[in-house]
Amino acid sequence: MHTPAHIQRILIADDDPVIRRLVTRLVEQEGYEPVVVDDGGAACRLLQLDSEFCGAIFDMMMPHLEGLDIMRFMRTEKRLMRIPVMLMTSEKDLKLMANSFAAGVSLFLPKPFTMDQFQKTLRLLLNNKSHQTTPWR
C-alpha cells in the first residue's frame, strides 16, 4: 500500500468511543490524517498490511491485545520499528511504564488529558522520534 508523502497518517487504537472520537478530532486539528481502529487486534492486523504511518497512538488497556502487546509486535518487524508510539494510560504503575519504554514506547500521555497536553505530546512525539519521556508527570 502506498501513501503519498504529503499525507501524514496516524494510527489510533482505542476501544473507548468517547476518547477515540476526541483523539481523532485532535489529530485532525494538528493536520494529520487519523486511521482509527477500536481494539489492539485490529491495529495489529492493519499494521501487517500497512506501515505508512508517521505515528501511532494506542490506549494501554484494550480488549484482545493491549497497547504494550501491539508495541511488542511492532518491534518484531523492521518496517514498523520506525513508527513512534504514544501510549495513553490512566495507570500510575511505574513497572508498567518501565516495561513500556523497554518495549519501545516513545511517550506516555496520562489520562485525563487536556487539549493542550495532547497537542504538545503529539508534537513532541512527531518532532523528536528518538526521545522517550513522560511530559506530564
Added chain:
Amino acid sequence: MSSSNLLIDSPEHPLATVTNRAIESVDLKILRSFDEAQEEGESDFVLELINLYLNEVPRLFSAIREAIAKDDWPSIKRAAHSVRGSSSNLGILQIAVIAGALEQLAANQHAPVGQLLLSLQDEFTRVEKILSAERQRRTV
C-alpha cells in the same frame, strides 16, 4: 456486622470516601474546554461527546452487571476502567472516582462490587440530568 454489609454512605464503611459529595458530579469547565476542538460548519463537537458518553456508559454498566453475575473479575475491572477513563477526561468527576474504586476492588477480587455499581448508577442519574441540561443549552 462485616464491612461488606455496611452501607457505603455510612462513614464507617471503608469505601465511604469514594462517595464523598465534596467532589462535584460534573465539572462543566472541563467538558466545555473541548469547545476549542470545534470545527467551523460542523455539528457541535461537545454535544457529540456528550451523546457518545450517554450511550456508552449504560452499555458498560450492563457489562459490569453481567460480569458480576459470573464473578468475572477481569471483565469487571476492564469495564470499570473504561468508565473511569472517559468520565475523568470529560470532567465527570464523581463517576470517575467511583469507577476507579470499583476497578481496584475488582483487581483485588473484593466482594462488594455490587454496591459500587449501585452507587455508579445512582450517580449516573444525576449526571444524565446535568448533561441533558447542557445538551439542551447547546441545541436552543
